[in-house]
Amino acid sequence: MKLLLVHAESFSYEARIKSASLAESLDEVPASASFDNVVVAFVSVETRDAKDLDAVVSRASDAIVDIVEKVGADRVLIYPFKYLSPSLAPPRVFLRALKMLEEHVARRGVKAARAPFGWYKRFYVRCRNHPLAEVTIEIRA
Numbered sequence: 001m002k003l004l005l006v007h008a009e010s011f012s013y014e015a016r017i018k019s020a021s022l023a024e025s026l027d028e029v030p031a032s033a034s035f036d037n038v039v040v041a042f043v044s045v046e047t048r049d050a051k052d053l054d055a056v057v058s059r060a061s062d063a064i065v066d067i068v069e070k071v072g073a074d075r076v077l078i079y080p081f082k083y084l085s086p087s088l089a090p091p092r093v094f095l096r097a098l099k100m101l102e103e104h105v106a107r108r109g110v111k112a113a114r115a116p117f118g119w120y121k122r123f124y125v126r127c128r129n130h131p132l133a134e135v136t137i138e139i140r141a
Contacts, residue, residue: 003139
Protein backbone atom coordinates (compact mmCIF):
# COMPACT_ATOMS: atom_id res chain seq x y z
CA MET A 1 0.00 0.00 0.00
CA LYS A 2 1.25 3.43 -0.84
CA LEU A 3 0.11 6.56 0.97
CA LEU A 4 0.48 10.23 0.25
CA LEU A 5 -0.57 12.08 3.40
CA VAL A 6 -1.36 15.76 2.96
CA HIS A 7 -2.21 18.05 5.87
CA ALA A 8 -4.67 20.51 4.36
CA GLU A 9 -6.15 23.72 5.68
CA SER A 10 -9.06 22.92 3.42
CA PHE A 11 -9.91 20.10 1.03
CA SER A 12 -12.99 19.45 -1.05
CA TYR A 13 -13.92 16.90 -3.69
CA GLU A 14 -16.76 16.21 -6.07
CA ALA A 15 -17.39 12.87 -7.82
CA ARG A 16 -17.84 13.62 -11.52
CA ILE A 17 -17.62 10.54 -13.74
CA LYS A 18 -18.00 6.86 -12.92
CA SER A 19 -14.70 5.23 -13.88
CA ALA A 20 -14.95 1.62 -12.76
CA SER A 21 -17.53 -1.12 -13.14
CA LEU A 22 -17.30 -1.65 -9.39
CA ALA A 23 -17.75 2.03 -8.54
CA GLU A 24 -19.39 2.59 -5.18
CA SER A 25 -22.93 3.81 -5.06
CA LEU A 26 -23.06 7.46 -4.09
CA ASP A 27 -25.69 6.41 -1.56
CA GLU A 28 -22.87 4.74 0.43
CA VAL A 29 -20.47 7.69 0.52
CA PRO A 30 -20.99 11.38 -0.23
CA ALA A 31 -20.63 12.47 -3.86
CA SER A 32 -19.00 15.65 -2.58
CA ALA A 33 -17.65 16.98 0.69
CA SER A 34 -15.47 19.71 2.18
CA PHE A 35 -13.14 19.53 5.17
CA ASP A 36 -10.95 21.91 7.16
CA ASN A 37 -7.77 20.96 9.05
CA VAL A 38 -7.74 17.47 7.59
CA VAL A 39 -5.12 14.89 6.74
CA VAL A 40 -6.01 13.58 3.31
CA ALA A 41 -4.72 10.04 2.91
CA PHE A 42 -4.34 9.43 -0.82
CA VAL A 43 -4.24 5.61 -0.94
CA SER A 44 -3.16 3.06 -3.55
CA VAL A 45 -3.78 -0.57 -2.69
CA GLU A 46 -1.34 -2.87 -4.45
CA THR A 47 -1.55 -6.44 -5.68
CA ARG A 48 0.85 -7.72 -3.01
CA ASP A 49 -1.30 -6.20 -0.23
CA ALA A 50 -3.99 -8.86 -0.77
CA LYS A 51 -1.69 -11.52 0.71
CA ASP A 52 -2.00 -10.02 4.20
CA LEU A 53 -4.52 -7.20 3.94
CA ASP A 54 -5.19 -7.08 7.69
CA ALA A 55 -1.54 -6.43 8.52
CA VAL A 56 -1.13 -3.84 5.76
CA VAL A 57 -4.26 -1.95 6.81
CA SER A 58 -3.25 -2.06 10.48
CA ARG A 59 0.21 -0.62 9.71
CA ALA A 60 -1.26 2.01 7.40
CA SER A 61 -3.74 3.02 10.10
CA ASP A 62 -0.90 3.39 12.61
CA ALA A 63 1.05 5.60 10.19
CA ILE A 64 -1.96 7.79 9.43
CA VAL A 65 -2.95 8.26 13.07
CA ASP A 66 0.67 9.08 13.96
CA ILE A 67 0.72 11.92 11.42
CA VAL A 68 -2.72 13.18 12.49
CA GLU A 69 -1.54 13.39 16.10
CA LYS A 70 1.74 15.08 15.17
CA VAL A 71 0.13 17.78 13.02
CA GLY A 72 -2.99 18.31 15.15
CA ALA A 73 -5.51 17.64 12.38
CA ASP A 74 -9.19 17.28 13.21
CA ARG A 75 -9.86 14.27 10.99
CA VAL A 76 -8.76 12.01 8.14
CA LEU A 77 -10.18 11.63 4.66
CA ILE A 78 -9.38 8.29 3.02
CA TYR A 79 -9.09 9.10 -0.68
CA PRO A 80 -8.66 6.32 -3.27
CA PHE A 81 -5.80 7.32 -5.53
CA LYS A 82 -4.67 4.68 -8.01
CA TYR A 83 -1.95 6.93 -9.41
CA LEU A 84 0.60 6.07 -6.72
CA SER A 85 1.27 2.56 -7.99
CA PRO A 86 1.52 0.73 -11.31
CA SER A 87 0.52 -2.57 -9.64
CA LEU A 88 -3.00 -2.11 -8.31
CA ALA A 89 -5.01 -4.67 -6.39
CA PRO A 90 -8.25 -5.83 -8.00
CA PRO A 91 -11.12 -3.39 -7.43
CA ARG A 92 -12.87 -5.59 -4.81
CA VAL A 93 -9.65 -5.82 -2.75
CA PHE A 94 -8.92 -2.11 -3.19
CA LEU A 95 -12.39 -1.12 -1.96
CA ARG A 96 -12.29 -3.60 0.92
CA ALA A 97 -8.95 -2.17 2.04
CA LEU A 98 -10.30 1.40 1.94
CA LYS A 99 -13.31 0.47 4.07
CA MET A 100 -11.09 -1.41 6.53
CA LEU A 101 -8.69 1.54 6.73
CA GLU A 102 -11.54 3.94 7.51
CA GLU A 103 -12.77 1.61 10.28
CA HIS A 104 -9.28 1.11 11.76
CA VAL A 105 -8.59 4.85 11.90
CA ALA A 106 -11.99 5.53 13.49
CA ARG A 107 -11.39 2.81 16.10
CA ARG A 108 -8.22 4.68 17.07
CA GLY A 109 -10.39 7.67 18.02
CA VAL A 110 -9.78 9.79 14.91
CA LYS A 111 -12.74 11.07 12.91
CA ALA A 112 -12.58 9.41 9.51
CA ALA A 113 -14.39 9.81 6.22
CA ARG A 114 -13.94 8.23 2.82
CA ALA A 115 -14.25 9.56 -0.73
CA PRO A 116 -16.05 7.30 -3.23
CA PHE A 117 -14.15 4.51 -4.95
CA GLY A 118 -14.41 4.10 -8.71
CA TRP A 119 -15.14 7.70 -9.61
CA TYR A 120 -13.09 10.42 -11.23
CA LYS A 121 -13.23 13.27 -8.78
CA ARG A 122 -12.39 16.93 -8.97
CA PHE A 123 -10.62 18.11 -5.85
CA TYR A 124 -9.28 21.32 -4.39
CA VAL A 125 -6.59 21.44 -1.74
CA ARG A 126 -5.06 24.22 0.28
CA CYS A 127 -2.03 22.62 1.88
CA ARG A 128 -0.49 23.62 5.20
CA ASN A 129 3.12 24.75 5.21
CA HIS A 130 5.28 22.70 7.57
CA PRO A 131 7.69 19.74 7.32
CA LEU A 132 4.95 17.10 7.81
CA ALA A 133 2.42 18.72 5.47
CA GLU A 134 3.22 16.21 2.71
CA VAL A 135 4.47 12.73 3.55
CA THR A 136 4.74 9.61 1.42
CA ILE A 137 4.75 6.18 3.04
CA GLU A 138 5.00 2.66 1.66
CA ILE A 139 3.41 -0.08 3.75
CA ARG A 140 4.26 -3.77 3.38
CA ALA A 141 2.95 -6.83 5.17
